[in-house]
Amino acid sequence: MTAVLDIPVQRVQSSKLLQVALENVPFGKHFTDHMLEADYVNGEWTNVVIRPYQPLNFDPSMAALHYGQAIFEGIKAYKDEAGNAYIFRPDENLKRFNLSAARMMMPEVPAELFLDGMRQLIALEKDWIPALPDHSLYIRPFMFATDAILGVKASDTYKFMIILSPTGPYFSVPMKIWVEEHFTRAVAGGVGFSKNAGNYGASMYPTQLAREKGYDQVLWTDAREHRFVQEVGMMNVFFVFGQKVVTPSLEEGTILDGITRKSVLVLLDEMGYQVEERPLAMDEVMEAYAKGELTEVFGAGTAATISMIELLGYKEEKLHFDTQKFVTAPALKKALNDIRQSKVADTHGWMVKI
C-alpha cells in the first residue's frame, strides 16, 4: 500500500526482538524497536518521524502533567497463519480519537498521520506481531499537551505518538465484578465518552476498594441514581437474556463508544440475536436473574476482547453465572478471533492489511 505521508525512518542498530519471548508477554510491558512521533506547532503537524523507541525530554511545567490534556487509543494488529498482518478497524479508533481530542480542546490528528503512520510503523515492526492464538500487537496512539507554561489554558503545542507492544491474553479467566453505587465514573455533560487519561486515574481507587472485597473490576452505574449500568472498568458490558442481548446505549455520553462493542453488535445481529441498546436498570437485571432469564454477562474491549463474568456483586447480593454454560460470549469470541486470524472471510471490511 502506498503511503500518503513520506515519513523519514531512523532505524535501530540492532533489534530487541530476540530478548522478548512473544509467547509469554505481559500486557504493555515490552515495546518494539521503533516509535512514531509528530509535533503540533503553530497550528500544524510537523516533525513526523519513525525513530528508535527511547525516552523523551520534557519540561517540568509540561501542560499534560498539570492540566491533563492527554488522550489515547488502543488497537490491535494480528498475524494470520500465512504471515499476513492486519490491523482491526483502525479507522474507527481514529474517529474516536478525534472526538476525544475535540472534547479535551486538542487538535485533530489527520487520517494520513494516524492511519498511514500506523501502517508504516507496523510494517517496519511486523516481526513483533505474535502469530499465536489470543496474542496480538497492541497499538497505542496517544497525544499530550507540551506547552511549558502554568496558566490554565489549552496548550498551543502537542505531541502525537504511536508505540507498539506485543501482548498475550489480558483477562484470561472469568471475572468477578462489583456493581458500584457510591463512586461515579462519568455524568452527562462530562468526559465519559472520551478516552482521556484522567478517566482512568479516577477509576483506580474505586477499583482498588472492589479488589479488597474480592472483585476484579467495578461495573459503573449512572451518576444520578446509581440505577442504570454503564460500563465495566475498561470494557463495555453485555447482558444476555436467552436470545435477547442488552447493552447500555451511548446517548448520554457517559460511556465509551467501544470498537469491540460496535463489532459485537454487528456479529450478534448476524447470529440472529435480538439486540437492544438502551438504558438497563439493575432492577431489571436482578429480576431476570431471579427468574433464571439472565443467562450471561460479559465485557467487550480491545485489551480484553470478550471477557466472561462469573460473579456480579450488588449490594448484599451475589449473582453467580456458570461461564462453562455460556454460549453467546464464546461464540462471539470465536467469531472475532476467526476474523482476526483470517480463518473466515472478512465480510465487514474490518481488517486493514499491512
Add this chain to the structure above:
Amino acid sequence: MTAVLDIPVQRVQSSKLLQVALENVPFGKHFTDHMLEADYVNGEWTNVVIRPYQPLNFDPSMAALHYGQAIFEGIKAYKDEAGNAYIFRPDENLKRFNLSAARMMMPEVPAELFLDGMRQLIALEKDWIPALPDHSLYIRPFMFATDAILGVKASDTYKFMIILSPTGPYFSVPMKIWVEEHFTRAVAGGVGFSKNAGNYGASMYPTQLAREKGYDQVLWTDAREHRFVQEVGMMNVFFVFGQKVVTPSLEEGTILDGITRKSVLVLLDEMGYQVEERPLAMDEVMEAYAKGELTEVFGAGTAATISMIELLGYKEEKLHFDTQKFVTAPALKKALNDIRQSKVADTHGWMVKI
C-alpha cells in the same frame, strides 16, 4: 528554621534572575533557577534533591501521560517591605494534596518533604520573590505516575516536584462569567474535590465555548439538575446579599476546598458578615438580583486571589454588577493583602516564615 530533611543542593552556575523583569511577568511562564525533586520507589520517597531547573526524561509509556495519575497544588510566597519572605498556609495545601493523592491512588507525600522541602527551595530562591503589590512567587508542588507499562493499574513509582514561578496579578480586571447548564465539571462520587490534572483539561472546551460568547470563565452548576452553583473556573465563588454572604458547601465532594475560600470565610466572619456555606440555587440568585438584594459576586482562589465579577450570563439573562460599588470583595482583597505583606499582625498564624 531547622529543616528536618537534609536535602542535597546542586546549585546553578549562574542565575537567570537578571533576565526576568519581576515587575512585569506573565503567570507561570518563567521558572526560578532550581527545582525540588523526589522519587517514590519500592514504597518510599527517595532521591530527594534540589537541583537546577531542567528538562526531565520520561519513557513514552509513562503512566501519568496515559492514565492521568497527576495532581498538583498552587501556593504563593510573599515578601514584605522589610524583605522577609513568607508562604501562605502551605500546611492546608499539603492536606489537600494528600486528599487528592488518596483519591487518585497515589502515595501520600510526607510533611517534611512537602513543607520543609518547599521552605528550603524558597530560601534558596528568595531573590525571585517580587516585593511588589499583587505580585508573589507562585509555588507549584506536583506529583505524577512514572511507571513505564501500559496495563491500567495504579503506578508503583511516582515523582514529586516543586517548581517556582514569579507572578503578577492573574485576573486584574472584573470578570464576565457564563453559568453553564450543559457541560459538567464534577458529580458526587467523582473527583471534583481533588486537584487532579484531568479536571482542568476537561474544563477547557466548555470554557472556550463561553469565551466565544464573550465570557472569561464558566460558573459550573451541579450535574444532576444544573440548578445549584458550584465553582468558577479556577476559583470558589461567593454571593453577597448585603450583610449575608453565601458560598456553595463542600459536602458533595464536587468542588475544590479552596485555601483562599477557607481564609475568606474566616475574614468575613471577623468582619461581621453572616456567612452561609450551603447549596445555592440559581433561582435564588435570580430572585435576589431582581429585588436588588444581590450586591456582589466574586471568586476566590490562589492564582486570582479575589476576583470581582461584573457580569453573569444565565440562559437568556445578563446579570450586571457595578464592581465600582463593591465593598465586600475589595475589603477582603485588602485584608488578605495586608496579611500577606505583613502590614497587619498575622493573628491567624497563616504566614509561614522562610
